[in-house]
Amino acid sequence: MPMEPGMSEHDPADAAGEQDAKPDGKEGIVADAKNVADAKNVAVDTLKGAKTAGLAGAAVGATKGLLKSRRGRQLLAAIVVACLLVGAMQLFLMMSLVGGARSGLEAQQQGVSAQQVLDAGVDSADLEVIMDSAKERGVPWHMLAAVYAVQHASGAQKGAYGFAQTAFDDGLSETDSEDLEASSDWVAAAMRNALEDQDGYNAKADIGTGGELDPDGNLTFPDQEVSDALIREPYGAAIASLPLTGASETWAGQIVELAIRWRFGLAGTIPGSCPTTGAPPLPDNLSFTITAEQMANATTIVNTGKSLAIPEQGQVIALMAALAESTLVNLDHGDRDSLGLFQQRPSTGWGTPEQIMDPVLSSKAFYGLADHTTNPGLVDISGWESMPPGEAAQAVQRSAVPDGYDRWEPDARLLVATINGTAPPPGTTKHYDIGPVKPATQYLADFLGSMFNIETIYGWRESDPYPDHPSGSAADFMVFSDRAKGDALAQYAMEHAAELKIKYILWYQRSWNAGDPVGQWSPMEDRGGDTANHKDHVHITITDESTPVTDPVVDVGPVQPLAQHAADVIGPMFDVTEYVGYVATDYFVEHPGGVAIDFVVGTDSAKGDQIAQYAMEHAAELRIAYVVWKGRYWHLDDTIGQWKALTGGIDAHTHDQSVHITSTENTVATSCGPSTPTTGDWVNPLPVGSYTLTSPFGWRIHPITGIRTFHAGQDMGTGASTPPIVAAAAGTVLVAGDCGCGYGNLTTIDVGGGLVMYYGxxxxxSVTVGQVVNAGDPIGTVGTTGASTGNHLHFELRQDGEPVDPIPILAAHGVTL
Incomplete structure (x- = not known):
């Protein structure tokens, strides 16, 4: 066999190896003896070590034994080398596995995050482009995706990201602005450049820094300060500086919060993502087809009644009167000198023509709580609450057709239920004729009857051993022999007793009262047959009123009932001794309107934190719209604990020493952020030529008080005329009604990007709270309500809560006042 190059036929190394491997003769015997001795020494030392220190001692003993012989030392060296090799291989394998696992987890996390973005409405192909651009420019893709999603949801018009003019001034071309890849790269580069100018920016910092998911999957920030310093502050400032439509600190803060939630695989609220399909549908179950104008007037009548603490029955009577007299149209004519919604006559003391044509004042006059007339109204009629509604309306109106009101009662009740938020959505339920019951009872019948396919429901009846049916407070859902259907209906009613305003339920010879644990029935006495024992029908009685009615516990002035209730619940619970409730004049409208409470805590920040946390957790039941505390605000739609930065230049309103809450009848969760402009350019709020600019934005001598004050808007005087007002930009109505303050009848519209428009x-x-309007949609009529010296529109803009001059902002949108 030929040898390999460099080897001799008898290589010494090979020979030595062979001899060691196969000793023979004397040398072999000696070698074996030495091996036995060495092994004995190792065994003895191992056992000694084991007796004194267990496994670790055994290892040390074995090592000592090996060191006592030459071959032991050779063997030990070989063992060490082998261990090092094995350890290195294990370490390499472990690192590979860890790296693979980490990559797998990161990929999984990326997938979860991406799915949240897709669920938010971003197209998958668009997201791929955004991810690539973010990676290329070294910015977190979650941030760039959040910017895109917010701008896309807002309907921003210029380019893929809603670019402001300054972007084009900086070199962005119209073509690139429309191309998603080019515009994403441009925005990502602008974001990175802006980030590098921020002191706290660290390119290697994960945007989830400082946060973690608790065992229940809730996002918490044990290291809030670190998150603020490394993520929220630098990214917020950088994104706020982007040349995009609507960019502001508040807008940027919302984007950062959204991106962080996506980073943790959580869903987030996109500002501007509410459906923008126009005004909500009008009721479709009336005896006539109602118009937007009629619905707006009905809303004014009902809301005026609510502001005067008129119960729902009184609101129904007022609508019956207005339906009969004017079909809810504010008529400028009538029999002889009759005018307005209620056809009131100046010649019989109901007020001047101007006062009668004012829907709020004429409603107050009907209710009997107006300052401009001494004519008796509803509350002046003795026993009106127990009268048939038509008779009560006639007692106020003294019409020549006294029975003309009765036919309008079903429509009036449905309208009251719709306006007060107790009516089911149009087209989703059928209407049951159960007589002249309370609106909440009618809603209950329509809602549960449709849900459980009930054929027969009994409501009002003139005589009964118990007062529930004659008072219109009860409904009987006939299930006959279908025990399962009755059980299901009763179970649902118990689970939703609060929202359905249920007082108690009777079913299958048992009773359940609101406040009892769900399913905890109490037995009833045997009354005889199946009907008397409620075995063929589920009986439900509603509460008397939807608003808590109790004597005030704390003195916060003449505030609205829900605000009083919130003060009474929260204040004593946290030993609050100082409050700010009703204030006659204030920078904002909430305190004069009686819908806000400030819980003063001074320097006790811990108490303030507790109050704010409780208010957020119980916002739905206390009808709390938002909370302000330590320069931050929280809205009912937000995740509990998810604060946003409060902007604006008024120190007293950062609420560093008091927790501010606003609680109103119109508080509803929308499950999405405020709507923003979707279609159309901005327009003039008044017809061109119908007005003159009478008082500009800025400091002035107040025309009523004579004191030098800051005028937060632009007055547009119209002389003797009262032209229609239209929305200057698209958005969502936040306030619509008499604010109880200097603005008088006020409409505010959130147009997105932190900008709110006031029409005073x-x-x-002619709009309602929550309605989405487009630019040019009618919203009301010029008047002189509130602190006013003549017909004019007070037009005001507030950016992140701070008044700004309307003229240059409108000019930027092509509108000249």
Missing amino acids: HQSAI
């Missing part, structure tokens, strides 16, 4: 002193309002 209106004579009539």
Whole structure:
């Protein structure tokens, strides 16, 4: 066999190896003896070590034994080398596995995050482009995706990201602005450049720094300060500086919060993502087809009644009167000198023509709580609450057709239920004729009857051993022999007793009262047959009123009932001794309107934190719209604990020493952020030529008080005329009604990007809270309500809560006042 190059036929190394491997003769015997001795020494030392220190001692003993012989030392060296090799291989394998696992987890996390973005409405192909651009420019893709999603949801018009003019001034071309890849790269580069100018920016910092998911999957920030310093502050400032439509600190803060939630694989609220399909549908179950104008007037009548603490029955009577007299149209004519919604006559003491044509004032006059007339109204009629509604309306109106009101009662009740938020959505339920019951009872019948396919429901009846049916407070859902259906209906009613305003339930010879544990029935006495024992029907009685009615516990002035209730619940619970409730004049409208409470805590920040946390957790039941505390605000739609930065230049309103809450009848969760402009350019709020600019934005001598004050808007005087007012930009109505403050009849519209438009002193309002309007949609009529010296529109803009001059902002949108 030929040898390999460099080897001799008898290589010494090979020979030595062979001899060691196969000793023979004397040398072999000696070698074996030495091996036995060495092994004995190792065994003895191992056992000694084991007796004194267990496994670790055994290892040390074995090592000592090996060191006592040459071959032992050779063997030990070989063992060490082998261990090092094995350890290195294990370490390499472990690192590979860890790296693979980490990559797998990161990929999984990326996938979860991406799915949240897709669920938010971003197209998958668009997201791929955004991810690539973010990676290329070295910015977190979650941030760039959040910017895109917010701008896309807002309907921003210029380019893929809603670019402001300054972007084009900086070199962005119209073509690139429309191309998603080019515009994403441009925005990502602008974001990175802006980030590098921020002191706290660290390119290697994960945007989830400082946060973690608790065992229940809730996002918490044990290291809030670190998150603020490394993520929120630098990214917020950088994104706020982007040349995009609507960019502001508040807008940027919302984007950062959204991106962080996506980073942890959580869903987030996109500002501007509410459906923008126009005004909500009008009721479709009336005896006539109602118009937007009629619905707006009905809303004014009902809301005026609520502001005067008129119960729902009184609101129904008022609508019956207005339906009969004017079909809810604010008529400028009538029999002889009759005018307005209620056809009131100046010649018989109901007020001047101007006062009668004002829907709010005429409603107050009907209710009997107006300052401009001494004519008796509803509350002046003795026993009106127990009268048939038509008779009560006639007692106020003294009509020549006294029975003309009765036919309008079903429509009036449905309208009251719709306006007060107790009516089911149009088209989703059928209407049951159960007589002249309370609106909440009618809603209950329509809602549960449709849900459980009930054929027969009994409501009002003139005589009964118990007062529930004659008072219109009860409904009987006939299930006959279908025990399972009755059980299901009763179970649902118990689970939703609060929202359905249920007082108690009777079913299958058992009773359940609101406040009892769900399913905890109490037995009833045997009354005889199946009907008497409620075995063929589920009986439900509603509460008397939807608003808590109790004597005030704390003194916060003449505030609205829900605000009083919130003060009474929260204040004593946290030993609050100082409050700010009703204030006659204030920078904002909430305190004069009686819907806000400030819980003063001074320097006790811990107490303030507790109050704010409780208010957020119980916002739905206390009808709390938002909370302000330590320069931050929280809205009912937000995740509990998810604060946003409060902007604006008024120190007293950062609430560093008091927790501010606003609680109103119109508080509802929308499950999405405020709507923003979707279609159309901005327009003039008044017809061109119908007004003159009478008082500009800025400091002035107040025309009523004579004191030098800051005028937060632009007054547009119209002389003797009262032209229609239209929305200057698209958005969502936040306030619509008499604010109880200097603005008089006020409409505010959130148009997105932190900008809210105020329309003050209106004579009539034709929109409702929550309605989405487009630019040019009618919202009301010029008037002189509130602190006013004549017909004019007070037009005001507030950016992140701070008044700004309307003229240059409108000019930037092509509108000249």
